[in-house]
Amino acid sequence: MTDQMQRIVLAKRPQGEPGDDCFRLETLDVPSPGDGEVLVRAEYMSLDPYMRGRMDDAKSYSAPVEIGETMGGGAVGEVLVSHHAGFKPGDKVMGMTGWATHGVLPGSQLRKLDPSLPITPALGVLGMPGFTGWYGLTQIGQPKEGETLVVAAATGGVGSVVGQVARARGLRTIGIAGGPEKCRIATETFGFDACLDHRAHNDARSLRAALKEVCPDGIDIYFENVGGKVQEAVMPLMNTFGRIPLCGMIAGYNSGALGGVEAQGPDRSPVLWRSLLVKRMRLEGFIISDHFDRFPAFLKEVAPMVADGRVTYLEDVAEGLENAPETFRGLLKGRNMGKQLVKLT
């Protein structure tokens, strides 16, 4: 008898918040790996806001999940069967096995993990979210000591790395987050110099006034990952030669939620050419999958910072694949506290 596995497929495209009817839990036989392939049992899977975008049929930079297809995403787990010379049973690996208890991938698409260290950071602080934050901050933002940085979703997987790496490089770091508890964590756990609760401000004007107080020298880098009210509040406070990395992870959001920030559709928010010119600003969109060649440089800088505690992380772990849809909805509303994971075994 073949072993069984479970997966969640996209049953229907959502309108706004994805209801239970958008997902279907299926049980099937564990597949056998072909030549060069590896069978992995997933121990933890990642839930990320970008997954909401993939549920739509909209043209974007990444293909949508098809109806009936497994919801995509990253996971960490253990090799069960390997037909690839680089892996053996028992190896800990990270790969894009999606919302599923098992997956078969070519060995070339798996990243081997150090079994003496915790493996879940490979989905967060040392995975795509951390890499996204590091790339945008360092490669586009070009931070300089003494400058001021603002990032929203400051306790999230991207924002918390942006803030901590910036702080380690001598910047003043200002976070924005939803609710007093997240703001407390931003300053106490992630070392932000200040964190503003966007829920305490009804409009951009009010948020801007509060930002102005904690950014007495203006803003040099705005790591843009939310849009909407935050963006509107920040833009007039940008300094001459300001840099705005525009983070790919927000693309495709249409129901307005990342860490609870009510984002407008990015298309409705104009950039003012004249301000960009008069302030000589740089605005650059990036999508992290274009930049995997920089992943080693990221690990080289950030892994030691995680090891010595200069960069810390929080994880929010839900239990069981069947709870992924409800957990995912919570994530889109900013209910998670730290990197959202689902424990599968």
Added chain:
Amino acid sequence: MTDQMQRIVLAKRPQGEPGDDCFRLETLDVPSPGDGEVLVRAEYMSLDPYMRGRMDDAKSYSAPVEIGETMGGGAVGEVLVSHHAGFKPGDKVMGMTGWATHGVLPGSQLRKLDPSLPITPALGVLGMPGFTGWYGLTQIGQPKEGETLVVAAATGGVGSVVGQVARARGLRTIGIAGGPEKCRIATETFGFDACLDHRAHNDARSLRAALKEVCPDGIDIYFENVGGKVQEAVMPLMNTFGRIPLCGMIAGYNSGALGGVEAQGPDRSPVLWRSLLVKRMRLEGFIISDHFDRFPAFLKEVAPMVADGRVTYLEDVAEGLENAPETFRGLLKGRNMGKQLVKLT
């Protein structure tokens, strides 16, 4: 008896097109240079669209001309008296002596010219307009062989250098200009692969359709110096990883003219954050006076290209300081053919 000189001062701030009442021609004694200063007799002065912006009292990156003050600008001429060790009478120099037949400047603010070569290029192809085009194209645009570039005001001092340097680097170059004669010059004199007459298109949609035909592989670099209809036509044709240098020389225009292109106020033209992200574009404003440290690198690349004819230039020379206001109005309407100069002696 002291020698006399003439100058034109700002008499009144203009509303729209600057009428004759905005200027006043004055005759006064030639000033004596102090310690470290040099008296220059201007032979040719430059007229540039940015001067219109300086006539307004608007806050911008450069201070406005004050009422009663000499209209600013560059000129080339000859040293009459020098109290600076670096210059002697008879030297040919370039300096910001403004709309005037003579000027006194610190020697440190003068650039000595090679007397064996024509001196007027120091106001155009080898001066600020050429430097602006080169800087935006090469330092921000990062052109790669085989890519497609679009620039408006293609026969102007900036656009013609952008096109020719891009062509020398192996790009497909598409110009936009006002009227069939300028389009002919763009292709025949400046070597553009094609040039579109924006006056032949009533709206952005029509211009875009024409652009699409001459840019079969899309647009990789849009050198933004006009805004308005051209910008609106270009943006949807930009390729992934497109670059948009946003040129400081347009700042402050309010009456809609650069090479006859009807520019909107830059502020009314939205950039769509989502397009910037999905296409991973870079948009960067620059003002050439921030980058004088790159001037030697510019001369090193472009001066030999001017010498061997790979980069050519056209000059439109008016006669006499008293004709500067009328010539300036013509420039703002795109009536000039090539770099606008006024011969003063």
